[in-house]
Amino acid sequence: MRGQEHLQFHGFDGQPLFYRHWPAPTPGTSRRAVVLLHRGHEHSGRVAHLVDELDLPDAEMFAWDARGNGQSPGERGDAPGFEALVRDLDSFIAHIGQQHGIAVQDxxxxxxxxGAVVAATWVHDYAPPLRALVLASPAFKVKLYVPLAVPGLKLMQKLRGNFFVNSYVKPQWLTHDPERVASYRTDPLITRPISVRVLLGLYEAAARVVGDAQAITVPTQLLVSGxxxxxxxxPQDRFYERLSSPLKERHLLPGFFHDTLGERDRAPAIAAVRRFISARFAAPLVRPSLRDAHRQGPTFNEADVLAWPPQRNSLQDLYWRFTRAGLRFGGKLSEGIALGLSTGFDSGSTLDYIYRDEARGRGPLGRMVDRNYLDAIGWRGIRIRRSHVRELLQLAALHLHGEGRAVRVLDVAAGHGRYALDALAQGEQRAESIQLRDFSEINVVQGRALINAFGAADIATFEQGDAFDADALAALPVAPTLSIVSGLYELFADNDAVSRSLQGIxxxxxxxxxxxxxxxPWHPQLEFIARALTSHREGAAWVMRRRTQQEMDELVRLAGFEKVTQRIDRFGIFTVSLARRVRHD
Incomplete structure (x- = not known):
């Protein structure tokens, strides 16, 4: 039996979380690790048996107690949200790299x-170059048995706020192993409650990841309890069918209950996991290139369908014509809708209006319509994105100051420049210089006014410029130490153009x-946006081709940057990443 260490790492918010580490008894020439994630309500001790059963002597083994579980702090069964567990996993993997010297690709x-849904969501949203992913009976959809349970919980959450529900699961429903059943009953670290915000977040994240599993290319093994x-x-079957991984396999285990890797007759399942992981460690890392995803593939096909108009006078066509008419009527009442109709719903002017988040319109009804518009899920995500941009800008500035380097900022498509000025034009993180650029003459004029409003005329300039003109960017007189490209590449499907821009930066x-x-990487309203909203480009339909996070990260890497960290909103719509320049040709 391996020796075991009890350690701590810091979650995304600095919360110390408990984990176990089993060093490799016979380490190989290159270090590698297996991370074990426990079921809901449980803790790392419940998966400790897998360390010896998997019999991977050259691999380090790690297992955590998710916050609110086991020996980790927090109210039992609770977290700030399901997305907090995903961010904690990202922090855990980063900790293993920094503290134990094992890279994510190993x-x-x-x-x-x-735990399987946490892992799948992390792989989907953060696109890590993981060596292998094994999911045992992922809880993509829990059997609640009560009709309309999820809508009822959502309504109660709105009325009561966060509250807890107890698990109905009996230990004898989890496994045929009598020892596992008995230990479940007597384990003082197992908690039956789970908070509604975590439970509903689990449902929402699972539905998104299953629906968009094509974004996952990591070698994946799925174990399904029969x-x-x-x-x-x-949902487990749909997830597997949609996976884009060139290496994937699925195993149906007849008669198995939910605790797949804790079942009485689990030896065949354990052997399958051992074989899969050993093969992945023995082979080179599999990482398909998505450089040409704008020419073929799932997101290309999706955008192609959205760009094709419905048959005239069909029910679909009539529905969207009615929707557009409703927007035009709303524009007579709501200032925000009117601005979108006149300048484009993807324009810098619209973005600045969304950032201000102040309902304006004709009378109380107009303000009510405008508030409903501002509270659309996409605009809420945009505002979270702004806070994430600010956070990472200030983090980068902190790193630069710590290295004794000047903070010289370049924003290649600044809109009005509000987020750059808000983050770096004042306070302790005030930059030495800020170069703002935008293609729109209107944005340049309003951005210059905003510079004056921030009292930043001594450090900031705003000029008209094309973010896709690589030669012009490369020839800028002041070499930036911190560059920003926010909300731009999402509007352009062509990876060739994005690559040129990144190479210029x-x-x-x-x-x-x-x-x-x-x-x-994802949006719940793609069809509405394509059929009803107009772009700033001469009023054309706003058809977006999504880029998975892996695709976006690859474009950045090919330009000579190495990703450092990432943020994503709880809806899974907008990501903000920080990368560092590692090669200068």
């Missing part, structure tokens, strides 16, 4: 139930400089 994850009383099988910088960039 890590495999084995996760069960709720007699599972706890979760539905259909990279050419303008020196090694060690930072880049803050945004992405939009």
């Amino acid at each position: 890590i495999a994850i084995v996760a069960q139930s709720v 007699a599972d009383f706890v979760v539905h099988r259909a 990279a050419a303008a910088m020196r090694d060690g400089g930072y880049l803050v960039y945004t992405g939009q």
Whole structure:
């Protein structure tokens, strides 16, 4: 039996969380690790048996107690949200790299139930170059057995705020192993409650990840319990069918209950996991290139369908014509809708209006319509994106100051420049210089006014410029140490153009400089946006081609940057990433 260490790492918010580490008894020439994620309500001790059963002597083994579980702090069964568990996993993997010297590409994850959804969401949203992902009975859809349980919980949450529900699951429904059943009953660290915000967040994240599993290219093994009383099988099958990974396999385990890797007759399942992980560690990392995803592939096909108009006078056509008419009527009442109709819903002027988040319109009715418009899920995500941009800009500035380097900012498509000025034109993180650029003459004029409003005329300039003109960017007179490209590449489907822009930014910088960039890997309202909203480009339909996070990160890497960290909103719509310049040709 391996020796075991009890350690701590800091979650995304600095909260100390408990984990176990089993060093490799016979380490190989290159270090590698397997991370074990426990089921909901449980803790790392419940998966400790897998360390010896998997029999991978050259791999380090790690297992955590998710916050609110086991020996980790927090109210039992609770977290700030399901997305907090995903961010904690990102912090855990980063900690393993920093503290134990094992890179993410040398890590495999084995996760069960709720832990499997945490792992799948992390892989989908953060696009890590993970070596292998094993999901055992992922809880993509829990069997609640009560009709309309989820809508009822959502309504009660609105009325009561966060509250807790107890698990109905009996230990004898989890496994046929009598020892596991008995230990479950007597384990003082197992908690039956789960908070509604975590439970509903689990449902929302699972639905998104299952629906968009094509974004996942990590080698994946799925273990499906054939007699599972706890979760539905259909979402597991849909997830597997949609995976884009060139290496994937699925195993149906007849008669198995939900605790797949804790079942009485689990030896065949354990052997399958061992074989899969060993093969992945023995082979080179599999990482398909998405450089040409704008020419073929799932997101290309999706955008192609959205760009094609419905048949005239069909029910679909009439529906969207009615929707557009409703927007035009709303524009007579709501100032925000009117601005979108006149300048484009993707314009810098619209973006600045969304940032201000002040309902304006004709009378109380107009303000009510405008508030409903401002509270659309996409605009809420945009505002969260702004806070994430600010956070990472200030983090980069802190790093630069710590290295004794000047903070010289370049924003290649600044809109009005509000987020750059808000983050770096005042206070302790005040930059030495801020170069703002935008293609729109209107944005330049209003941006210059905003510079004066911030009292930043001594450090900031605003000029008209094309973010896709690589030569002009490379020839900028002041070499930036911190570049920003926010909300731009999401509007352009062509990866060739995005690559040119990134290469121009990279050419303008020196090694060690930072880049803050945004992405939009998913959106729940793509068809509404394409059929009803207009773009700033001569009033054309606003058809977006999504870029998965892996695709966006690849474009940044090919330009000579190395990703450092990432943020994403709880809806999974907008990402903000920080990368560092690592090569200057």
